[in-house]
Amino acid sequence: MSPPWGSWAAFMKNDARTRSARRLKRWTSRSIGSRFQHRIFYALIRAGGIHLAYPLLYAVVFYYMTCRPSIRQKTAFYLEKRFPHKNAAERFADSCRISMTLGKVLIERAKAGIRGPETLQLSFPAKGRLFRLLEENRGLILMNAHVGGWQVILPALPSLGRPVKMLIERDAYDVDLHYYEHARRPRPFAAIDPRGFLGGSLEMMGALERGEILCVMGDRVFGSDKNVIHVPFLGKKAVFPFSAFKIASVSGAPVAVFFSHRIGPDRYGIEIPDVIRVPAGLGRSPRAFGPYVHRFVAALDAYTREHPYQFFNFYDMWAES
Amino acid sequence: MHTIPMDIQTKLKTIIVEELNFEDLTPAEIPDDIPLFGDGLGLDSLDAVELVVQIQKYFGVQIKNMEEGRTAFQSVNALAAFIAERLPE
Numbered sequence: 267m268s269p270p271w272g273s274w275a276a277f278m279k280n281d282a283r284t285r286s287a288r289r290l291k292r293w294t295s296r297s298i299g300s301r302f303q304h305r306i307f308y309a310l311i312r313a314g315g316i317h318l319a320y321p322l323l324y325a326v327v328f329y330y331m332t333c334r335p336s337i338r339q340k341t342a343f344y345l346e347k348r349f350p351h352k353n354a355a356e357r358f359a360d361s362c363r364i365s366m367t368l369g370k371v372l373i374e375r376a377k378a379g380i381r382g383p384e385t386l387q388l389s390f391p392a393k394g395r396l397f398r399l400l401e402e403n404r405g406l407i408l409m410n411a412h413v414g415g416w417q418v419i420l421p422a423l424p425s426l427g428r429p430v431k432m433l434i435e436r437d438a439y440d441v442d443l444h445y446y447e448h449a450r451r452p453r454p455f456a457a458i459d460p461r462g463f464l465g466g467s468l469e470m471m472g473a474l475e476r477g478e479i480l481c482v483m484g485d486r487v488f489g490s491d492k493n494v495i496h497v498p499f500l501g502k503k504a505v506f507p508f509s510a511f512k513i514a515s516v517s518g519a520p521v522a523v524f525f526s527h528r529i530g531p532d533r534y535g536i537e538i539p540d541v542i543r544v545p546a547g548l549g550r551s552p553r554a555f556g557p558y559v560h561r562f563v564a565a566l567d568a569y570t571r572e573h574p575y576q577f578f579n580f581y582d583m584w585a586e587s
Numbered sequence: 588m589h590t591i592p593m594d595i596q597t598k599l600k601t602i603i604v605e606e607l608n609f610e611d612l613t614p615a616e617i618p619d620d621i622p623l624f625g626d627g628l629g630l631d632s633l634d635a636v637e638l639v640v641q642i643q644k645y646f647g648v649q650i651k652n653m654e655e656g657r658t659a660f661q662s663v664n665a666l667a668a669f670i671a672e673r674l675p676e
Contacts, residue, residue: 464624465632468656471639475651493633512633516640550608550637 311377316370316531323369331362340580341365347500347584348570348577364575367528371578374532375418383421385532390422392538396522399541400428405474405519407510409542411485411566412579414527415534422536423454423479430455431473432481433466435488455481460488467513474517482510484523484562485579495552497563500570504583506563508555514544521558523565527573539565595646595667602641603663607634619664627662635660642666648673 303326310319330337341361345352349360378386399406406428410416423430432455458466458473465488473480487494487507496503514521521542527535542561548554570577600614603623607630621627624635638660639650648670650656659669 463653463657464635464660467632467636468639468650468653471636472652492631509633512636516636550606550633 307373308376308380311373311380315381316373316377319373319376320370323366323373327362327365327369331358331365337365343582343584344500344570344577344579347502348574350501360575364577367575368578370531371415371418371528374415374528377532378418378421386418386421387533388419388422388536389529389534390425390536392536393425395538395541396426399520399522400426400477400479402520403477405477405517406479407474407514407519407521408479408481408524409484409510409521409562410481410524411483411569412577413525413566413569414573414576416483416526418528418534419526419536420454423481426479428477428479429473430479430481431458431470432456433458433460433470433483433488435460465509467509470513471517474513474519480510480513480519481524484510484559485566485583486581487583493552495556495559497556497559499563499567499583502584504563506559506583508552508559511542511544511555511558512548514542514558515546515548515555518546521562523562525565525569527569527576539568595670596663598645599663599667599670602638602645603628603630606637606641617663620662622662623660623666638666642670646670647675 307319307322310322338358338361341364342357345357345360345364349357352360374386396406434457458469460466462469470480485506487505493507493509493512494505495508497506498504499506510521513519521544522538523540523542525537525539527537529535540561542558544555544558596619597614600617603609603617604612604614617628624630630638635656639656642648642650650659650669655669659666
């Protein structure tokens with residue numbers, strides 16, 4: 267018979283695992299607004315464009331920031347690390363600012379869907395660099411993050427001239443629409459579901475072998491993916507996936523860090539701060555991929571210094587450490 | 588129907604143990620029919636990527652897409668049969 271402290275220790279261990287799993291699962295792609303609330307915004311955009319939708323956005327953000335502290339808390343995970351010395355009032359103002367910026371991005375995404383993506387002004391000076399990478403015919407991994415207008419810049423992808431696959435997990439109850447869903451436009455990418463067979467890894471490998479483009483998020487761990495590494499980010503260790511770097515090592519595809527930022531209403535910039543080459547034969551150990559994850563995180567760190575209010579990864583990526 | 592050469596099964600088990608870092612397992616301890624992923628041997632998506640590479644390296648056999656992978660990756664037996672059917676002459 268096991269001693270009572272043994273079962274207590276096992277319970278505590280399991281409980282800690284459950285809490286860790288819960289933290290990782292806290293994120294969902296599901297919008298905090300209802301379908302009806304989204305439709306109000308869409309109707310305002312149809313009637314008068316973004317400038318009719320912005321005033322309602324101010325009211326909605328004020329409501330969520332003052333009456334729904336749990337929503338405000340989601341911005342605090344990041345803001346506490348990015349601005350550790352700010353007081354409560356300044357942090358409240360920052361939460362409002364970051365929420366407002368995200369709201370504007372979502373409104374402009376909806377406008378691109380309703381009135382056409384040509385209403386967007388996308389500045390993409392590094393496009394030539396991507397063309398040169400594609401000419402290597404090893405495929406190309408675009409490693410994105412939840413920053414700037416990551417959903418708004420999707421119309422830029424077809425201009426790269428290769429089929430695009432995107433690793434994307436959508437909640438079955440998602441009510442907010444991607445831009446192409448508003449007017450039933452062709453989707454600019456084919457989705458790979460990370461919840462599919464073997465996490466979609468074989469589909470990703472196949473796409474790269476055909477010289478296609480694979481878009482992944484470098485700052486989000488999907489579901490129960492165990493292939494993660496803890497890397498310092500904004501002064502504290504945070505959890506990042508390394509699967510894409512493993513796939514890059516096996517396929518020989520370069521990894522282009524692919525960020526965007528909002529310049530102003532309907533105006534976005536796309537930048538390639540780094541291109542990461544991962545050598546073959548690194549094996550299976552997470553430690554082998556550490557240097558490459560570090561480079562991505564360094565680019566993300568620099569981004570948050572340049573665009574501090576355009577980081578929209580609202581889950582506690584530091585909690586696991 | 589192809590018979591599955593024993594040496595393919597043995598080599599596969601050795602690859603699984605050595606290349607996928609199964610420190611507490613010997614090749615002989617891996618049952619032929621245990622599922623490779625999920626509740627069986629517990630391999631994950633990156634193990635699958637590594638297996639694809641190793642199979643190509645040692646046997647010269649490619650697993651090109653998800654449909655092939657779904658068939659091949661069911662067990663050591665299934666994977667060995669998949670390789671036996673496609674071994675270069």
